[in-house]
Amino acid sequence: MKKWAQITAVFIVGLIGILVFYSLVVTKPVAETVQRQAVLSTVEVWLAEPTEHQVVIESQGIVEPVHVTDLASEVGGRVKFLSPEFEVGQRFQEGQVILEIDSSDYEAIQAKANSELAEAKLYLIKERALSQQASRDWEALGKGKDPNDLVLRKPQLETALARVVAAKAALEKSERDLERTKIRSPYESKIKNTNIELGSLLSPGTTIGSIYSADKYEIRLPVSISDYDFVEFDFSSKVSFQTDIAGAQYKWTGQLLRTESQVDRSSQSIFLVASIENAELKNKFLVPGIYLKAKLFGKKIKDTYSVPRGALIGKNRIIIALENDTVSFKEVTIVRSSREEVIISEGISKGDRIVTTPIPNAIEGMKVNIYDESVLVD
Numbered sequence: 001m002k003k004w005a006q007i008t009a010v011f012i013v014g015l016i017g018i019l020v021f022y023s024l025v026v027t028k029p030v031a032e033t034v035q036r037q038a039v040l041s042t043v044e045v046w047l048a049e050p051t052e053h054q055v056v057i058e059s060q061g062i063v064e065p066v067h068v069t070d071l072a073s074e075v076g077g078r079v080k081f082l083s084p085e086f087e088v089g090q091r092f093q094e095g096q097v098i099l100e101i102d103s104s105d106y107e108a109i110q111a112k113a114n115s116e117l118a119e120a121k122l123y124l125i126k127e128r129a130l131s132q133q134a135s136r137d138w139e140a141l142g143k144g145k146d147p148n149d150l151v152l153r154k155p156q157l158e159t160a161l162a163r164v165v166a167a168k169a170a171l172e173k174s175e176r177d178l179e180r181t182k183i184r185s186p187y188e189s190k191i192k193n194t195n196i197e198l199g200s201l202l203s204p205g206t207t208i209g210s211i212y213s214a215d216k217y218e219i220r221l222p223v224s225i226s227d228y229d230f231v232e233f234d235f236s237s238k239v240s241f242q243t244d245i246a247g248a249q250y251k252w253t254g255q256l257l258r259t260e261s262q263v264d265r266s267s268q269s270i271f272l273v274a275s276i277e278n279a280e281l282k283n284k285f286l287v288p289g290i291y292l293k294a295k296l297f298g299k300k301i302k303d304t305y306s307v308p309r310g311a312l313i314g315k316n317r318i319i320i321a322l323e324n325d326t327v328s329f330k331e332v333t334i335v336r337s338s339r340e341e342v343i344i345s346e347g348i349s350k351g352d353r354i355v356t357t358p359i360p361n362a363i364e365g366m367k368v369n370i371y372d373e374s375v376l377v378d
Helices: 002-026 104-141 154-179
Strands: 041-043 045-047 051-065 068-072 077-082 097-101 182-184 189-194 207-213 216-224 238-245 248-263 269-277 291-308 317-321 327-331 333-337 341-346 353-355 368-370
Touching: 104 154, 216 248, 216 291, 238 269, 248 291, 269 291, 291 333
Parallel strands: 041 368
Antiparallel strands: 045 353, 051 216, 051 291, 068 207, 077 097, 097 182, 189 207, 216 269, 238 248, 238 291, 248 269, 291 341, 317 327, 317 353, 333 341
16 A cells, blocks of 8 residues: 555656646747847948059168368478368368468479570570571572581571470479469368378378368169169159258258169169259258168159058959959059059059958958948047
């Protein structure tokens, strides 16, 4: 009897558990299904428009004077005059006397040369008179025969002429030597260094110092071989220079002069030479040795597209936003590139929308949201 009671109790408990489980299953809440919307990448686009592109080549260089000259004495002697401006950095005008050597000996040589020239001229006058007299005597006594050169004193006359020529040359040399006792600036210059003092004894060839051209400078500008192709060689190309000093920016304009026409083996660059003048500006910072940044204005390239560099993927691919706002990859031909932009000649067409915003994990046909600047967000 007890066994049946236990079985009945177990059956009733199991039935109750089944009924409870069934009721929980039947009455469980149903989760609401929410349709998630895809999140599209918002990108900015640049509308492709062909233009004429002015190539600007960036370079840099150090200012150097156009002329640097070592001044040397052509005659010997003691320095009797030395200009007070003969100091490093001082300016001399063209033809201005820098120093003067004692000219007493050279004045004496010039006086002697004058005397010798006068004697040679007198000797020539005498020989001409003797030659004419000999010609008349021969006409009277020569019995119609032709006189020879000795009779007419032609050798003596030629010697007298040669003495005059030599005396003139000696006088001219003495005058040149006398002028060379004064050393002048050959052009408008500034003193670079000095080697002598007042009273120094100079011999021919002694270097007294060196000068450089004032206000006329050159700058060697290295450019890459690829940039070299865009340089205009009509030598009217303008070059702009600038430098920053103490928070202020200084600018100058120069002109392309020439190319050195050889490739530097270490850097594989070609050096261009540009001129820059300070004659009118008189800017104290434009001096030899200062470092300047330069921009050369080269060729103009027609029917090309100037695209922000951020739009470039890898070496030569860009992303185009199609009409249905999906993206497509295109390979392009790059003519020139810089830090800010790339110049494209082939691969895109007028009106193409070029994506300039980076898209992570972009794939062909991916849909994007085009950013519209005309929409204002409050």
